[in-house]
Amino acid sequence: MDSKQLLLPTSMPPSLVLADVEDDGHTLPKSGGVRRLSLGMFQVAYGPPLRRFSLKSFRESLRELRRSAPCATRLLLEIYLTARTAVTVHVLAAMLLVISPAYSLYLSATILGVVEETVLSRKMTDLDVSMLQGLVLIWLFVAVMSTLATRIMADTALILKGYLRAHFLPELVDTSLRLDLPALQSQKAIRSLPGDYGFEWEVPGFTFFDEIVTRLRNFLTVVGEVGVLALIICRRGLHEAQLLAFFSLMLPAIMLLKPSSGVGGAGWVFWATNRNFYYLAALHKIAFSHDFRPTLARDGLCAYISQEYKRISAELGYLNVETISLQSSIQVRWYWDLLHAIIADYPLALCALILPWADPLSTLVSMVLVQHASTTLKESIRMLRGDRGPDTLLEVLGWAERLYEAVALESELNRGTAEYPRPWSSTKGMNITFRNVSFRHREGAPLAVSDVDFEIPAGSLAVVVGANGSGKSSLLSLLPGLREPSAGEILIDDKPLAEYDLDSLRGAMACLSQDEEMYPVTLRQNMLMGRGRDIEADAEILRAAAHMGRATDLIERLPLKYDTILDPAAVAAQSMQGCGIGHVSDAAMRELEAHGPSFLPTPVSGGEKQRLAATRMFSRLLQRKDRVRLIVCDEATGAVDSCAERDILRNMKELGAGQTTRIFVTHRFGDLVKEADIILVMKEGRLVQRGTHTELMQEALQSGGCREYADMYHAQADRIL
Numbered sequence: 001m002d003s004k005q006l007l008l009p010t011s012m013p014p015s016l017v018l019a020d021v022e023d024d025g026h027t028l029p030k031s032g033g034v035r036r037l038s039l040g041m042f043q044v045a046y047g048p049p050l051r052r053f054s055l056k057s058f059r060e061s062l063r064e065l066r067r068s069a070p071c072a073t074r075l076l077l078e079i080y081l082t083a084r085t086a087v088t089v090h091v092l093a094a095m096l097l098v099i100s101p102a103y104s105l106y107l108s109a110t111i112l113g114v115v116e117e118t119v120l121s122r123k124m125t126d127l128d129v130s131m132l133q134g135l136v137l138i139w140l141f142v143a144v145m146s147t148l149a150t151r152i153m154a155d156t157a158l159i160l161k162g163y164l165r166a167h168f169l170p171e172l173v174d175t176s177l178r179l180d181l182p183a184l185q186s187q188k189a190i191r192s193l194p195g196d197y198g199f200e201w202e203v204p205g206f207t208f209f210d211e212i213v214t215r216l217r218n219f220l221t222v223v224g225e226v227g228v229l230a231l232i233i234c235r236r237g238l239h240e241a242q243l244l245a246f247f248s249l250m251l252p253a254i255m256l257l258k259p260s261s262g263v264g265g266a267g268w269v270f271w272a273t274n275r276n277f278y279y280l281a282a283l284h285k286i287a288f289s290h291d292f293r294p295t296l297a298r299d300g301l302c303a304y305i306s307q308e309y310k311r312i313s314a315e316l317g318y319l320n321v322e323t324i325s326l327q328s329s330i331q332v333r334w335y336w337d338l339l340h341a342i343i344a345d346y347p348l349a350l351c352a353l354i355l356p357w358a359d360p361l362s363t364l365v366s367m368v369l370v371q372h373a374s375t376t377l378k379e380s381i382r383m384l385r386g387d388r389g390p391d392t393l394l395e396v397l398g399w400a401e402r403l404y405e406a407v408a409l410e411s412e413l414n415r416g417t418a419e420y421p422r423p424w425s426s427t428k429g430m431n432i433t434f435r436n437v438s439f440r441h442r443e444g445a446p447l448a449v450s451d452v453d454f455e456i457p458a459g460s461l462a463v464v465v466g467a468n469g470s471g472k473s474s475l476l477s478l479l480p481g482l483r484e485p486s487a488g489e490i491l492i493d494d495k496p497l498a499e500y501d502l503d504s505l506r507g508a509m510a511c512l513s514q515d516e517e518m519y520p521v522t523l524r525q526n527m528l529m530g531r532g533r534d535i536e537a538d539a540e541i542l543r544a545a546a547h548m549g550r551a552t553d554l555i556e557r558l559p560l561k562y563d564t565i566l567d568p569a570a571v572a573a574q575s576m577q578g579c580g581i582g583h584v585s586d587a588a589m590r591e592l593e594a595h596g597p598s599f600l601p602t603p604v605s606g607g608e609k610q611r612l613a614a615t616r617m618f619s620r621l622l623q624r625k626d627r628v629r630l631i632v633c634d635e636a637t638g639a640v641d642s643c644a645e646r647d648i649l650r651n652m653k654e655l656g657a658g659q660t661t662r663i664f665v666t667h668r669f670g671d672l673v674k675e676a677d678i679i680l681v682m683k684e685g686r687l688v689q690r691g692t693h694t695e696l697m698q699e700a701l702q703s704g705g706c707r708e709y710a711d712m713y714h715a716q717a718d719r720i721l
C-alpha cells in the first residue's frame with residue numbers, strides 16, 4: 001500500500017518527526033516516528049506506544065533510565081536539601097500507609113483462622129478471645145495512624161510546595177528574564193519554563209517528587225500484600241465467617257452520609273489578604289508572558305523585575321499560595337475519616353468483636369478471604385501501574401531533566417559589552433545605519449525585511465511609511481536588539497549594534513509600539529517601575545507624563561486613579577474555576593466582594609489604552625531625559641482621536657528635539673511627513689524610496705520615477721476629501 005509523508009509544522013518539538021501514513025488515514029507505526037489522528041477539526045500527533053515485553057523496548061527503557069537517572073537523583077537530592085523535615089515526614093507518612101492494607105489481609109486471615117477453629121471445636125477459648133481483641137486493638141491503632149498519616153501527607157505536601165516554589169521559581173524567573181524574545185519563544189523554553197498563568201499552582205519539582213513517592217508507596221504496598229498472601233497460603237486451613245450483612249448495610253450508610261467535602265458542596269471562593277501574593281502573581285505574569293517582553297526589554301526593566309521577584313518572594317516566605325489545593329484542605333470532620341477507615345476500609349475488624357457472641361456460619365470464610373485479598377490486591381496493582389502504562393516512570397524521571405533544562409536556558413542573540421554612548425557619539429542623537437539588512441521572523445518564513453540599506457543621521461526626524469505588512473515594524477524591532485538581522489549589519493554611531501551591551505543601548509532609547517500592554521500592576525507602578533522612591537519628584541513626573549500622553553482626565557475618572565490595575569493577574573478568578581461540584585453561592589461571592597481585593601479588570605477603550613501607554617513612555621522618557629538619544633514611535637496612536645494624536649506626537653517630537661533622533665511610523669500623511677528630514681518608503685519588505693516629502697513628490701512627477709509615496713499621499717488626500 002502506498003504511503004505518503006506528512007509534514008508537521010516546524011514548531012513541533014524535535015521528538016515529533018515525520019510519520020508514514022496510509023492513504024485511508026490509518027497510521028502505520030514506525031519506530032521513532034509519530035502517529036497522527038484526525039479528530040473532527042483537530043489533528044493529533046502522538047508517539048507509538050512501547051511494546052511492553054520486547055527486548056528492544058527493554059533496552060530502550062534501560063538507555064532512557066541511564067540518561068535520566070543522574071538528573072532525577074540530583075533533583076531528589078535538591079528537593080531533600082531544600083526542605084529536609086517536610087520531605088522526611090512526608091516520606092515516613094507515606095511508608096506508614098503501606099502497612100495498613102497488608103495488615104488488613106493478615107488480620108482477615110487470622111480472624112478467619114480463629115473462626116474456623118472455633119467452628120471445628122465448637123467452642124472459643126479465652127485465649128482466642130484475648131488474641132482477637134489484641135489484634136483488633138492493633139488494627140484500631142493502625143487505622144488511627146493511617147488517618148493521621150494521610151493528613152500529615154496532605155499538610156507536608158503543602159509545606160513542601162511552599163519551599164519548592166520559593167526555591168525554584170526565583171531562579172526560573174531570573175532565567176526567563178535573561179532570555180531574549182527568540183529564546184523565550186523557542187520550543188525548549190515553552191516546554192520547560194512555567195507558563196504565565198500558573199502562579200498559584202506551578203510548583204517546579206513537586207509533581208516529580210509526588211509521583212516518585214506515590215510509586216514507591218504503591219510498589220511497597222503490593223509487595224506487602226503479596227507477602228501476606230504467601231503467608232496465608234502457607235498456613236492454609238481456613239473456613240468461613242458471617243455477620244457481613246450488618247456491614248453491608250453500614251458501609252453504604254457511611255459512604256452516603258459522609259460529606260464529600262468540608263463545605264458539603266455548597267461552593268466556595270478564596271482570596272488572599274496578603275498584598276505581596278497579588279504583587280508576586282503580577283510579577284510572575286510579567287516575567288513569563290511573551291506579551292510584556294518587548295516593552296520590558298526596551299524599558300530595560302528585566303533585571304529590576306527579577307530583583308523585585310526575589311524580594312517579594314522572600315517577603316512572602318514559604319507560604320503555600322496554591323488556591324486550587326485550598327479546596328481539598330477544607331476537610332470533613334476527623335471522625336468521618338476515622339469511621340470510614342474502620343468500617344468501610346476494613347469491616348471484618350468490627351465483625352471479629354462480635355464473633356464471641358455470634359453463631360458463625362462456616363462456608364463463607366474462604367470466599368470472604370479470597371474476595372478481600374483479590375479486591376485489595378487488584379486496587380493496589382491498578383494504582384501501582386497508573387493510568388498511563390509502565391513507561392510512565394521514565395516520563396517522571398524526564399521531568400527532572402526538563403526542570404534543569406529550563407534553568408540552563410540561554411539567550412540566542414549575541415551580546416556585546418560596549419557601553420552606549422561611545423566617546424565619539426553625537427549629542428544630537430543616535431546615528432543609525434542599516435547595511436543590506438534582511439530579516440525573517442523565523443526560519444523558513446519569508447523575509448519581512450529584504451536587503452534594506454539607509455542611514456538616519458544623528459538628530460534627524462525620520463518617518464517610515466508603507467502598506468500594511470510592508471515590514472515597517474519588523475525593521476524597527478531590530479533597533480532595540482529584540483531580534484537579530486538574518487543578513488546585513490546595523491550600525492549605531494558607526495559601531496555594530498551586536499557589539500553593544502543591550503541594556504546600556506536600550507537605556508538610550510524610548511520606544512512605543514502599536515500593541516503596548518500595560519503590566520498587571522497599578523498605573524503608578526507601570527509609570528515608575530524601577531525608579532527609587534521620591535514622592536514629590538514622582539508626582540511631578542506622573543503629572544507631566546499624563547499631560548503629554550493626554551491621559552490626565554482619563555486617570556482622574558478611574559475609580560482608583562493611579563492605583564488602578566487595568567488587568568490584574570486573575571488569581572481569585574482562577575481559584576473559583578476549581579470549585580468542582582456545587583456552585584459559588586451568592587453569599588460567598590458577596591464575601592469576596594466585601595473582603596477580597598478587586599480582581600476584575602477595569603475596562604478602557606483602545607484609544608484610552610494607547611494614551612496610557614504613551615503616558616508610560618513619556619514617564620520613562622522624563623526619568624532619563626539626559627540619556628535618551630533615540631525615540632521610536634511605531635504607529636502607537638492609531639486608535640487615539642485626531643486632536644489627542646496630534647498633541648501626543650507633537651509632544652514626542654518636541655521633547656526630544658535637539659538631543660534625539662526620532663523615528664515615527666505612520667499611515668497618516670499630515671504635518672509629520674512634511675517636517676521629516678528623511679522619509680523611508682517600504683514595500684513588501686524592501687525600501688523602495690527615500691528622501692524628503694518634496695523630493696519624493698517631485699520624483700513622482702518626473703516620468704519613470706517611483707510613485708509609491710505619491711500614490712499613498714494622494715490616496716489619503718482623496719479619502720479625506
Ligand SMILES: Nc1ncnc2c1ncn2[C@@H]1O[C@H](COP(=O)(O)OP(=O)(O)OP(=O)(O)O)[C@@H](O)[C@H]1O
Nearest residue numbers: 441442445448466467468469470471472473474475
Ligand atoms: N511575530 C511575527 N512572526 C512571524 N511573522 C511576522 C511577525 N510579525 C510580522 N510578521 C510578518 O512580517 C511581515 C511584515 O510585518 P510588519 O508587522 O513588519 O509590517 P508593518 O509594515 O509594520 O505592518 P502594519 O502597517 O500593519 O503595522 C508581514 O508579512 C507579517 O505577516
